[in-house]
Amino acid sequence: MPSIIKYIFSNLLLLVVVASLAQDAEQKPDEKKEKLPPKDFSPTGFRLGTDLIDLIKTETGSTFKGWEVNGDVDFANYYLAVDVGSWAKDLQLGNGNYSNSGNYFRMGVDINLLGKDPDKNMFFFGFRVGHSNFSESLNYTATSSAYPTVPYTVYPSANYVLSNGNVKGGWAEVTTGLRVKVWKGLWMGYTARLKFAPSTKGGVAISPYDMPGYGIVSRAPWWGFNYQMFWRFAWKKDKPVVINK
Amino acid sequence: MQNYEKLKRPRVNRYICKLTMRITLLIFICALFSACFSEGDCLVSATNYMHIQFKKRSNHKLDTSVIFNYIYFGGSDSALGKTQATELLLPVDINNARTNTEFIFQIANSDNSKQQTDTLQVGYTRQGEVITKDCGAYSFYIDLKILKTSFDSAQVKVFSTSLLKDPTGSGIASYAINYQIYF
Numbered sequence: 469m470p471s472i473i474k475y476i477f478s479n480l481l482l483l484v485v486v487a488s489l490a491q492d493a494e495q496k497p498d499e500k501k502e503k504l505p506p507k508d509f510s511p512t513g514f515r516l517g518t519d520l521i522d523l524i525k526t527e528t529g530s531t532f533k534g535w536e537v538n539g540d541v542d543f544a545n546y547y548l549a550v551d552v553g554s555w556a557k558d559l560q561l562g563n564g565n566y567s568n569s570g571n572y573f574r575m576g577v578d579i580n581l582l583g584k585d586p587d588k589n590m591f592f593f594g595f596r597v598g599h600s601n602f603s604e605s606l607n608y609t610a611t612s613s614a615y616p617t618v619p620y621t622v623y624p625s626a627n628y629v630l631s632n633g634n635v636k637g638g639w640a641e642v643t644t645g646l647r648v649k650v651w652k653g654l655w656m657g658y659t660a661r662l663k664f665a666p667s668t669k670g671g672v673a674i675s676p677y678d679m680p681g682y683g684i685v686s687r688a689p690w691w692g693f694n695y696q697m698f699w700r701f702a703w704k705k706d707k708p709v710v711i712n713k
Numbered sequence: 714m715q716n717y718e719k720l721k722r723p724r725v726n727r728y729i730c731k732l733t734m735r736i737t738l739l740i741f742i743c744a745l746f747s748a749c750f751s752e753g754d755c756l757v758s759a760t761n762y763m764h765i766q767f768k769k770r771s772n773h774k775l776d777t778s779v780i781f782n783y784i785y786f787g788g789s790d791s792a793l794g795k796t797q798a799t800e801l802l803l804p805v806d807i808n809n810a811r812t813n814t815e816f817i818f819q820i821a822n823s824d825n826s827k828q829q830t831d832t833l834q835v836g837y838t839r840q841g842e843v844i845t846k847d848c849g850a851y852s853f854y855i856d857l858k859i860l861k862t863s864f865d866s867a868q869v870k871v872f873s874t875s876l877l878k879d880p881t882g883s884g885i886a887s888y889a890i891n892y893q894i895y896f
Contacts, residue, residue, distance in 0.1 A: 559846055560846075561843060561846055561847075561848075561849045561850055562846070562847050562848055562849030563849035563850060564849060564850055566843050566850070606841050606843065606850055608841065608849060608850035608851075610807055610850075610851065610852050611807075612761050612804055612807045622786050622789050622791045622804045623761075623786075623788070623789055623804060623806055623807045623808065625807075626807045626808050626809050627809070628809050628841055628850075628852070630841045672840070673840065673841060674840065674841045674842070674843075675840050675841070675842040675843075675853070677842070677843040678843075
């Protein structure tokens with residue numbers, strides 16, 4: 469199943485890139501060969517938002533508590549993006565329970581493929597690196613299976629209460645998504661994340677299981693999805709794109 | 714102004730873009746949910762059994778059958794009675810206060826006219842690991858080392874320093890070999 473998803477995802481990426489290139493190619497014959505004005509890389513504002521899925525999960529469920537704040541600043545069609553968040557999970561296991569709590573941030577760049585959109589609507593691809601700082605605890609009952617050559621258990625079952633106090637971890641991710649201007653400064657959109665290369669440091673008693681911001685450490689790649697609402701604070705009006713006939 | 718409007722609303726481009734975005738969104742949501750619901754198989758490679766093979770001192774490739782009058786497992790009231798084997802699985806103590814287990818072997822010759830007692834004490838680090846939510850958590854024994862033994866150093870060869878088993882296999886062969894002892 470993961471290989472099929474990977475296959476679909478790679479083909480989709482290819483399709484999107486080819487489609488965007490084809491659009492450019494379609495436009496070229498109509499455009500006159502005139503020198504375009506240089507790109508203005510000075511930022512025109514910043515967006516600040518939050519992930520609605522985290523808030524809904526926190527309010528409706530009992531196993532997850534978390535929030536995430538997202539922000540980005542434009543530099544022409546490049547965006548510097550920063551996400552800061554926190555999550556805590558409390559999971560009932562088949563033979564015990566697991567809980568964790570921690571903070572994380574992600575930082576990276578998005579490239580808007582709708583560079584000429586006058587409203588600055590975005591269909592983007594991006595890259596992020598993430599860092600997480602968390603603690604986790606695990607308690608469970610272990611049993612020694614019966615000794616293969618005798619019909620009784622050698623050691624009685626044991627209860628373990630284990631904790632990792634300060635675990636640090638990191639990962640990388642590629643992102644894609646949409647940001648659409650809904651009304652005045654209100655923006656909505658989604659970000660889908662393909663997270664990979666997780667690493668942790670500091671987990672001794674427990675092999676780190678769930679890293680805030682990433683998810684289950686033993687699974688790579690791992691998916692993430694945010695449905696976000698933003699407010700854009702603009703200090704500069706964007707220049708309309710002008711074409712001379 | 715007219716040109717600007719023209720660029721702002723190029724219908725064909727907008728249609729392709731919207732279509733691509735919708736397909737992207739749909740596929741990402743499908744992929745996301747399929748990943749969320751895939752908990753994976755409950756394959757557990759954790760074990761508290763140590764795999765020891767007995768080989769001939771003269772040729773380390775050849776098995777040798779060893780007769781034990783008993784094997785005492787430290788930290789337990791249990792002992793394994795008279796056994797003859799070319800390899801054994803020995804359980805380490807799962808008590809969370811213990812980080813070592815001592816085994817006492819009474820080895821005999823074929824007519825039991827000659828007996829010899831040997832000891833092997835192994836130390837280890839125990840690490841808890843959640844396999845999946847439904848499978849639960851298991852203890853992995855790593856950094857296995859000999860703390861004390863009556864066997865001479867040339868008589869024992871170390872293989873894997875972790876206690877592991879192949880969850881898809883069966884029998885003693887599915888356990889990782891930890892030590893070979895030469896007689």
